[in-house]
Amino acid sequence: MSAYSMHNQDKTCWNCPAIDLAGMVDFRACGQSLQISKARSDDSDTYILARCKRNPGLGVYDPTTITFAECPEWIERPYGYLLRDMRVMILGIDGYLGWTLALWLGNLGIKVSGIDNYNRRNWVKERGAHTVVPISRMSERLHAATSVLGIDINFREIDIMDRARLAEFIDEVKPEAIVHYAECPSAPYSMIDAEHAILVQENNVLGTLGLLFIMRDLVPETSLIKLGTMGEYGTPLTGRPIFEGIFPADAILKWDNREWSLGGELTPRDPVSFYHVSKVQDTFNVYESCKYWWLRSYDVMQGVIYGIHTDQVAADERLRTRFDIDEWFGTVINRFVAQAVIGFPLSIYGAGEQLRGFIALEDAMQCMVRLIASPPDPGQYGVVNQMSGYCSIRSLAETVAEIGSQEFGLTVRIQRVENPRVEADIHPFEPIYDNLPKEFAFQPKVSPEMEIYRMFELLTQPSIKQRIEEKKHLILPRTWWSGQKKPVETLEVIDEVEYAPRAKVYLS
């Protein structure tokens, strides 16, 4: 095992979810807690102590004295030390990411539990669409996970808005990390009408807020790994770097002949739909909870995710994760591949020069495990920009076209269509995405070409191709940010595709 992958070896019980903090734990900011300390006239020097839930025989001790590398409960695994039989609960376990992560974690020996209320299945059905890669019912998925991979998943059908039942399940399982994917992930869905915008914001914002109170009361030492989105930042037209949620200390505000360090302040957000606004609101709710109650969280600002492959989901047809291509839930690279497979021109909105960060499914899973393995400090709200590179939407289309035509013999065209969204077609984009590689030793393993190739392999299978054909009328957008419901007009069809120079794809 290389030292490189042991990014969390120096973490201590201070970070471990398997301890109770004891002693004079005061959750207020230092000025307030100082007054309490003085009032108590307590001369004890070490005020915060640890009590290990897994080894109570240790008694009460200084939480900074035992490192993960020294603790027998933390064992070496491919992505850092992992807590033995760690209990991880996935909220939204039936989704594209949730199901994939459940199998990924289970394969590492993690005890996986999860909730879902099948909202995603219902929302896609509402559009009249279907996942083009067929997925099984949850009962079959669970059975296959056990029989094929030997992974037992503790599943409960619960709506995140049902706080009583969620609290009961969390209290029963006592998860040591919670991965929160139980949000509506669609910008267009939130822009359909008032009813849908309210539904998205209620589910996302209030669901998360309720969860935070449950964690405060039942599992305050558990880390929360919450899915945000790079879309929270938007694309600031000032061209300033898109930092990882928080300004670094060398970001200076100069004004009126004076200067201030902005270090540690949340950076401005410029969300691009009511869905993205819900994520921004989440950011503030999670940040405040960490501050008020010493909860611990990583906010994962995920770039555009794409792909279909992990070894676990590919192990059996019943273990496949969903793959949507409709205008509400289809994400850009996945949709391009599906379009290429059926000879439908790849549709780019507007000029197609919008720059976006992206990450392959398998790489995103690696990131999540690394975050789970390295819990934040008590009270820490940490942010990571989760992407492995960035490029223009047009160059992504060109890459898909190149692989589709050269490797699979398809005739692939690209069309520019009207952009139903309100966004800048051409804009500066300077994302910073250093935290995952530097702090968590994340290294992308999957190139866009490799994952796009794997998608073509699966999607060109006749039965799946047929499922794409059946729903191809639902691919192009009809949901406009203006509120209109009308088809987009084609602006240009590009028959002679110039393939994207490889240099345009920035793998870190």
Add this chain to the structure above:
Amino acid sequence: MPPELKFTSANFQTEVIGSDVPVMVDFWASWCLPCKAIEPILSELAEDYKGKVKIGKINVDQNRKIASQCGIQGLPTFILFSSGRVIDRRTGSQSKSQLKEMLNRVS
């Protein structure tokens, strides 16, 4: 990378108060985002002022007695000690040049 030196209740007297060279102490806590953000700058300064000023940090939650004795009521707080006396103290995030301004008072 955080500054190398971690002060605690156990070594504060010898490493800070009794130090032969001036010491800048960063009082910090894990819930304080500016405290986290400033770590790389402190590391750079620790290197730049090596041999002239000792720069380290102390976690106020883990060492509340020291925090109390130093009257820490907001974070981050930077206190510059020389021969056990407080030469300068500032609360709130500081730019690199502002920290250098502090350090240059004793170097």
